[in-house]
Amino acid sequence: xxxxxxxxxxxxxxxxxxxxxxxxxxxxxxxxxxxxxxxxxxxxxxxxxxxxxxxxxxxxxxxxxxxxxxxxxxxxxxxxxxxxxxxxxxxxxxxxxxxxxxxxxxxxxxxxxxxxxxxxxxxxxxxxxxxxxxxxxxxxxxxxxxxxxxxxxxxxxxxxxxxxxxxxxxxxxxxxxxxxxxxxxxxxxxxxxxxxxxxxxxxxxxxxxxxxxxxxxxxxxxxxxxxxxxxxxxxxxxxxxxxxxxxxxxxxxxxxxxxxxxxxxxxxxxxxxxxxxxxxxxxxxxxxxxxxxxxxxxxxxxxxxxxxxxxxxxxxxxxxxxxxxxxxxxxxxxxxxxxxxxxxxxxxxxxxxxxxxxxxxxxxxxxxxxxxxxxxxxxxxxxxxxxxxxxxxxxxxxxxxxxxxxxxxxxxxxxxxxxxxxxxxx
Amino acid sequence: xxxxxxxxxxxxxxxxxxxxxxxxxxxxxxxxxxxxxxxxxxxxxxxxxxxxxxxxxxxxxxxxxxxxxxxxxxxxxxxxxxxxxxxxxxxxxxxxxxxxxxxxxxxxxxxxxxxxxxxxxxxxxxxxxxxxxxxxxxxxxxxxxxxxxxxxxxxxxxxxxxxxxxxxxxxxxxxxxxxxxxxxxxxxxxxxxxxxxxxxxxxxxxxxxxxxxxxxxxxxxxxxxxxxxxxxxxxxxxxxxxxxxxxxxxxxxxxxxxxxxxxxxxxxxxxxxxxxxxxxxxxxxxxxxxxxxxxxxxxxxxxxxxxxxxxxxxxxxxxxxxxxxxxxxxxxxx
Numbered sequence: 001x002x003x004x005x006x007x008x009x010x011x012x013x014x015x016x017x018x019x020x021x022x023x024x025x026x027x028x029x030x031x032x033x034x035x036x037x038x039x040x041x042x043x044x045x046x047x048x049x050x051x052x053x054x055x056x057x058x059x060x061x062x063x064x065x066x067x068x069x070x071x072x073x074x075x076x077x078x079x080x081x082x083x084x085x086x087x088x089x090x091x092x093x094x095x096x097x098x099x100x101x102x103x104x105x106x107x108x109x110x111x112x113x114x115x116x117x118x119x120x121x122x123x124x125x126x127x128x129x130x131x132x133x134x135x136x137x138x139x140x141x142x143x144x145x146x147x148x149x150x151x152x153x154x155x156x157x158x159x160x161x162x163x164x165x166x167x168x169x170x171x172x173x174x175x176x177x178x179x180x181x182x183x184x185x186x187x188x189x190x191x192x193x194x195x196x197x198x199x200x201x202x203x204x205x206x207x208x209x210x211x212x213x214x215x216x217x218x219x220x221x222x223x224x225x226x227x228x229x230x231x232x233x234x235x236x237x238x239x240x241x242x243x244x245x246x247x248x249x250x251x252x253x254x255x256x257x258x259x260x261x262x263x264x265x266x267x268x269x270x271x272x273x274x275x276x277x278x279x280x281x282x283x284x285x286x287x288x289x290x291x292x293x294x295x296x297x298x299x300x301x302x303x304x305x306x307x308x309x310x311x312x313x314x315x316x317x318x319x320x321x322x323x324x325x326x327x328x329x330x331x332x333x334x335x336x337x338x339x340x341x342x343x344x345x346x347x348x349x350x351x352x353x354x355x356x357x358x359x360x361x362x363x364x365x366x367x368x369x370x371x372x373x374x375x376x377x378x379x380x381x382x383x384x385x386x387x388x389x390x391x392x393x394x395x396x397x398x399x400x401x402x403x404x405x406x407x408x409x410x411x412x413x414x415x416x417x418x419x420x421x422x423x424x425x426x
Numbered sequence: 427x428x429x430x431x432x433x434x435x436x437x438x439x440x441x442x443x444x445x446x447x448x449x450x451x452x453x454x455x456x457x458x459x460x461x462x463x464x465x466x467x468x469x470x471x472x473x474x475x476x477x478x479x480x481x482x483x484x485x486x487x488x489x490x491x492x493x494x495x496x497x498x499x500x501x502x503x504x505x506x507x508x509x510x511x512x513x514x515x516x517x518x519x520x521x522x523x524x525x526x527x528x529x530x531x532x533x534x535x536x537x538x539x540x541x542x543x544x545x546x547x548x549x550x551x552x553x554x555x556x557x558x559x560x561x562x563x564x565x566x567x568x569x570x571x572x573x574x575x576x577x578x579x580x581x582x583x584x585x586x587x588x589x590x591x592x593x594x595x596x597x598x599x600x601x602x603x604x605x606x607x608x609x610x611x612x613x614x615x616x617x618x619x620x621x622x623x624x625x626x627x628x629x630x631x632x633x634x635x636x637x638x639x640x641x642x643x644x645x646x647x648x649x650x651x652x653x654x655x656x657x658x659x660x661x662x663x664x665x666x667x668x669x670x671x672x673x674x675x676x677x678x679x680x681x682x683x684x685x686x687x688x689x690x691x692x693x694x695x696x697x698x699x700x701x702x703x704x705x706x707x708x709x710x711x712x713x714x715x716x717x718x719x720x721x722x723x724x725x726x727x728x729x730x731x732x733x734x735x736x737x738x739x740x741x742x743x744x745x746x747x748x749x750x751x752x753x754x755x756x757x758x759x760x
Contacts, residue, residue, distance in 0.1 A: 128714065
């Protein structure tokens with residue numbers, strides 16, 4: 001079966017992209033990860049990489065054309081595969097360079113649904129749109145029973161029942177999972193979804209910011225889909241705190257515990273690839289070669305997680321300003337699509353807000369997140385006497401499909417070693 | 427309240443007679459309304475009771491006597507002007523549109539024109555292009571006038587009494603094919619408020635909005651549709667201006683489908699106003715199908731009977747429109 005190459009969603013608010021340049025041509029062989037074409041949003045340019053090994057087929061979209069997120073750009077036929085475009089696909093009999101968004105063929109197949117993923121392609125009655133919005137269903141995911149796949153209210157109600165009782169309808173295809181969870185901004189009506197039931201009399205309803213809406217969907221999905229487990233350990237912080245004192249005077253801007261932790265975590269992760277990984281449906285795990293460290297950041301609009309790319313290879317002198325710059329832009333709401341994508345592991349620090357310890361929700365598809373608490377001084381029985389010991393509580397949340405308790409414990413052990421003896425990171 | 431079946435014509439007459447007995451300021455004026463009893467016999471017998479002072483035959487000049495009625499209304503009378511065919515309203519357009527509709531506004535409420543202009547509209551009688559038109563949308567388009575179009579004898583009597591009471595000029599549309607229609611009507615005087623639609627049939631599948639003679643076509647179509655398992659809700663607007671769009675909205679909220687059935691020509695007909703009011707507000711989001719109109723063709727009414735039948739709405743066309751909407755594979759009627 002050929003793999004579809006689609007327009008990726010690079011940022012929370014991205015809806016469409018321009019095709020800048022095709023790097024490969026129809027019929028050319030590619031390996032997974034090879035750049036296939038270059039696209040351009042209002043924020044970033046981006047190379048779309050092949051998502052499978054094979055031969056590029058049925059290239060759609062001309063250079064300069066604007067295409068919506070999720071639109072099919074090409075198919076990658078497995079090596080040696082006799083390529084057959086899925087039934088109902090547009091232009092199955094004609095050659096390459098199809099316009100990417102012709103009117104949907106009059107059969108509600110998977111392919112026409114893909115076309116409808118481009119918002120402009122969806123035809124739905126106003127009542128259907130309202131019902132979908134009220135129920136939090138993406139109208140793009142609903143097969144329409146009308147001509148050209150037009151969606152009626154009855155289709156939405158049916159889809160709603162299906163979602164509520166998935167087990168009873170085993171013949172239904174599983175819901176399409178976008179690379180990045182879809183956002184509220186994608187909502188086709190463009191309007192905030194009217195919500196039922198109405199708020200309680202003594203409650204005031206407010207519309208979530210886009211950041212919070214996205215966060216709500218992503219955390220709910222991650223917490224529901226990913227089997228979490230948690231390992232908590234008090235990390236002795238004397239070494240860390242001494243290092244910060246020592247470097248504080250020598251570095252401007254002054255470094256924070258978050259930045260030192262970022263360095264220690266990123267470098268320690270290099271030796272623990274199962275925690276810097278992602279689970280792939282079908283029984284695979286992708287081990288990431290680089291550490292792209294997400295740094296959970298509270299903003300007025302809600303939690304965002306900017307990503308420090310290649311954190312494992314940054315020297316401290318570059319890492320500190322890079323982290324400060326990322327967090328600064330996050331607070332100003334100036335993050336681009338690139339800043340928010342590609343994370344492989346996340347650190348969340350609530351220590352400066354007085355929290356002792358907490359459990360964090362994994363930022364799927366990452367496999368782990370480390371939650372840090374405040375610096376506490378605890379008594380420790382050592383060599384016949386009680387000694388004050390400064391510690392920071394660290395709780396590691398792990399995707400159990402990817403790693404086990406022992407994997408996490410070893411990581412925390414190595415992290416402790418690094419915090420005590422920084423030379424180990426050299 | 428004693429009830430009996432009378433015709434639409436008799437119901438209109440009963441309202442006029444009742445009002446004239448109650449109130450000396452009410453009088454009837456028009457071409458052949460007196461001795462002849464009106465072109466369609468609506469005022470038959472009235473001159474005998476009220477005399478030619480209050481049931482006045484006029485020269486053939488709509489501009490003249492509608493102007494006279496306008497002045498009388500301004501002076502405190504309650505005139506009823508009859509126009510033989512609604513097509514002849516063109517002759518008194520200035521009196522109606524520039525005078526009667528404007529005076530209350532232009533004199534800061536100091537003057538008012540409580541006049542009723544009764545007139546039969548519509549086609550289906552083989553009377554050709556100059557005696558068959560449905561021009562009510564013109565007056566719906568004129569602020570300052572109210573437009574009433576009752577479909578049953580009961581509503582005709584109740585609405586005419588309300589129209590005579592009303593302090594504004596009311597254009598009261600009757601229909602040549604309705605005059606012989608019978609219905610239950612109380613003998614006592616009663617009022618049907620202006621501006622209130624009547625849901626004459628309850629159903630969940632589609633809302634059909636209509637008025638006047640078309641209401642009967644729609645009810646006929648609704649029965650045929652019910653045999654096919656489609657339950658139509660029928661909204662008889664009764665008053666076109668002010669229009670009771672809230673009643674339509676309530677029904678659409680339930681059915682999600684709107685069909686308007688009007689006898690006037692489709693282009694810029696009052697049905698377009700019904701549709702617009704639904705689609706431009708929050709009620710847009712209650713629609714599950716594109717709204718549809720079954721209306722007169724955009725042509726002068728042909729004299730030839732077959733052609734005339736061809737250009738008018740019929741119960742069959744209403745059934746077809748509803749079937750097209752309800753059928754998911756089509757979903758539109760255009």
